[in-house]
Amino acid sequence: MTKAIGVLTAGGDSPGLNAAIRALGKAAIGSYGMNIIGFRDGFRGLVENRMIRLNRDTLSGILTMGGTMLGTSRDKPHRMPVGGKILDMTDVIVENYHKHHLDVLVCIGGGGTHKNAYKLLQQGLNIITLPKTIDNDIEGSDTTIGFDTALGIATEAIDRLHSTAHSHHRIIVLEVMGHNTGWLALGAGVAGGADVILIPEIPYQVKYVADSILRRSRGGKNFSIIVVAEGALPKNPDEIPADIRRDEKDAQNGRDGADPSGDAHTMRLARELELRTGLESRVTILGHLQRGGAPTAYDRLLATRIGTACAEFIHEGRFGIMVAARGEGVEAMPLDDVVGKRKAVPLDHPWIQSARGVGTCLGDEKVGS
Ligand code: F6P
Numbered sequence: 545m546t547k548a549i550g551v552l553t554a555g556g557d558s559p560g561l562n563a564a565i566r567a568l569g570k571a572a573i574g575s576y577g578m579n580i581i582g583f584r585d586g587f588r589g590l591v592e593n594r595m596i597r598l599n600r601d602t603l604s605g606i607l608t609m610g611g612t613m614l615g616t617s618r619d620k621p622h623r624m625p626v627g628g629k630i631l632d633m634t635d636v637i638v639e640n641y642h643k644h645h646l647d648v649l650v651c652i653g654g655g656g657t658h659k660n661a662y663k664l665l666q667q668g669l670n671i672i673t674l675p676k677t678i679d680n681d682i683e684g685s686d687t688t689i690g691f692d693t694a695l696g697i698a699t700e701a702i703d704r705l706h707s708t709a710h711s712h713h714r715i716i717v718l719e720v721m722g723h724n725t726g727w728l729a730l731g732a733g734v735a736g737g738a739d740v741i742l743i744p745e746i747p748y749q750v751k752y753v754a755d756s757i758l759r760r761s762r763g764g765k766n767f768s769i770i771v772v773a774e775g776a777l778p779k780n781p782d783e784i785p786a787d788i789r790r791d792e793k794d795a796q797n798g799r800d801g802a803d804p805s806g807d808a809h810t811m812r813l814a815r816e817l818e819l820r821t822g823l824e825s826r827v828t829i830l831g832h833l834q835r836g837g838a839p840t841a842y843d844r845l846l847a848t849r850i851g852t853a854c855a856e857f858i859h860e861g862r863f864g865i866m867v868a869a870r871g872e873g874v875e876a877m878p879l880d881d882v883v884g885k886r887k888a889v890p891l892d893h894p895w896i897q898s899a900r901g902v903g904t905c906l907g908d909e910k911v912g913s
Contacts, residue, residue: 547578549858550641551598551650553612554586554619554657558678558690559839560847561612564652567851568674569598576859581644586617587660590640590649591624591633607844610837620660638667648858652676654688655886658866662883670863673879674850678835680727683885684877685868689850692842694721694834695731698771701830702736705769713766715757715817715825719810721834722773726889728834729773733904734895738771740905745889746896747779748907750813754820756905759912766823772810779908784812850874 549572553561565582572578580598583589596602596614606613619625624633641649641664648670651661654677665671675682678694698720709716718738722728726743733741740756742748757768778784807829814825839847846869853874854867865876889896896906905911 547572547576547647547858548645549578549580549648549650550583550590550595550644550646551580551614551652552583552586552589553614553616553676554651554653554660555616555677556618556654556835557611557616558654558676558688558835559610559693559837560689560843561614561616561652561676562606562609563839563844563847564674564676564689564851565598565613566603566606567848568650568854569603569851570600571852571855572858573599576855578855578858582614585615586619586653586657587621587633587637588617588619588624589614591621591626591636593640593643595644608838610835610839618656620656622660622663634663634667637664638669641669646670648672648863650674650854650858652689654679655682658682658879658883662879665864665879671879672854672857672863673866673882674854675866675868676847678721678728679723679725681723681725681887682866682882683887684866684875684882685887686871687846687869689843689847690835690839691727692846693837693840694728695735696840697834697837698728698732698830699735701828701833702732702738702769702771705828706737709767709769709826713823715768715770715814715821715823717770717772717810717814717817717825717827719772719774719807719827719829721830722775724775724886724888726773726776729771729776730889730893730895730899733771734899734902736769736771737902738904739768740770740907741899742770742772742776742907743889744773744775744777745891746906746908747777749779750783750816750820752910753905753907754817756911757817757821757823761821761823768823770813770817772813774807774810776907777809784809784816
C-alpha cells in the first residue's frame with residue numbers, strides 16, 4: 545500500500561533544510577512511490593492544517609536555497625499560543641495526523657524539536673527525526689545539518705576581523721552562537737586562528753584571558769581576537785556578572801533551544817579586558833548571519849545522505865528513531881537514546897587539544913610564560 549509521509553521543520557532554521565526535504569521527498573516518491581506532504585511553520589502547520597503537497601515540481605530548485613521552504617517556528621505541541629492562551633494542542637495534532645492518513649511524521653529539527661517529536665511518539669504516532677542545528681549539539685549524531693555552513697561563516701568572520709584588529713591594535717571580541725555548547729566557537733576559533741576561545745564547557749577566568757593578551761603585546765602583537773560562545777560563562781560569576789543565566793532565560797521564554805544571545809555579557813567581557821590590558825576593544829555579535837544563506841557542499845551532501853536514508857527507513861517501517869550521521873553513513877538511533885541529552889564538547893576532544901597545542905588560551909589556565 546502507498547505510504548503517506550508528513551514532514552515539518554521546527555526550531556531555528558539552518559542551511560541545508562531544503563536539501564533534506566528535497567532528498568527525503570525525491571527518494572520517497574522516486575524510489576518507493578510514496579506520497580508526501582509538508583506542514584508549514586513547524587508543529588503549528590499540523591495543528592492548523594496548513595500544508596503543501598510535495599512533488600517533483602515543488603521539490604525542484606531548492607537544493608541550494610537557505611532557510612526552509614516549509615517555514616518554521618518554535619511552537620511546541622503541548623504549549624502552543626492560540627488565541628491569546630497557551631494550549632496543549634497534542635490531541636489536535638494526533639487527530640490531524642490520522643485525518644491525513646499519515647503513516648509517519650518526519651520532524652526535522654534540533655534538541656527542542658526532538659523532545660516535542662518524542663511526546664508525539666508517546667501518543668502512538670510513527671515518528672522519525674532528522675538532526676539539524678548550527679549548534680551541532682544533538683546526542684548520537686556525529687554532526688548536524690547546518691553546522692558546517694555556520695562554521696564556515698564564523699571562520700570567515702574571524703579572518704576578516706584579523707586585519708582590522710591588527711590595523712587598529714585592538715582586541716576584537718567575536719560572539720558566536722551555539723546555545724549551551726561550544727562547537728561553533730571552538731571549531732571556528734581553531735580554524736580562524738583566534739588567540740582566545742571561550743566555550744560553555746570550560747568556565748573561564750578573566751585574568752588568564754587578560755594575561756594571554758598582555759603576553760602577545762609583550763611579544764609585539766598589539767591585537768587579539770577573542771571568540772566567545774554565546775553560552776560561555778566565567779568560573780567566578782562575580783568576574784563578569786551575567787544579567788540572567790541562560791537556562792533561566794530559556795525557562796522564562798518557555799522555549800527549548802532558543803534565547804536571545806548573551807551580548808550584554810560579551811560587552812562586559814570586552815570592557816573588562818580593556819581595563820585590564822589597556823588595549824581598546826570592539827565587539828562583533830555575528831548573530832543570525834550564521835544561519836542565513838546557501839548551505840555548503842558538505843551540508844548539502846549530509847542533508848541528502850540523511851534525507852534519502854530516512855525514506856529507506858520509512859520503507860522498512862522503522863519508526864521512533866533519529867537518522868543520525870555516523871562516519872560516512874547513517875545510523876537509526878532510538879529516540880529514547882537521544883531525547884533530553886545534549887552533546888557537549890568533550891574536554892579531551894581533538895579540537896581542544898589542537899587549540900592548546902597552538903597556544904590558544906581557553907580561559908582556564910595560563911598560556912605560555
Ligand atoms: O539553536 C540554534 C540557535 O541559532 C542557537 O545557536 C541560538 O541560541 C538560537 O538558535 C537563537 O534562536 P532564535 O533564532 O530563535 O533567536
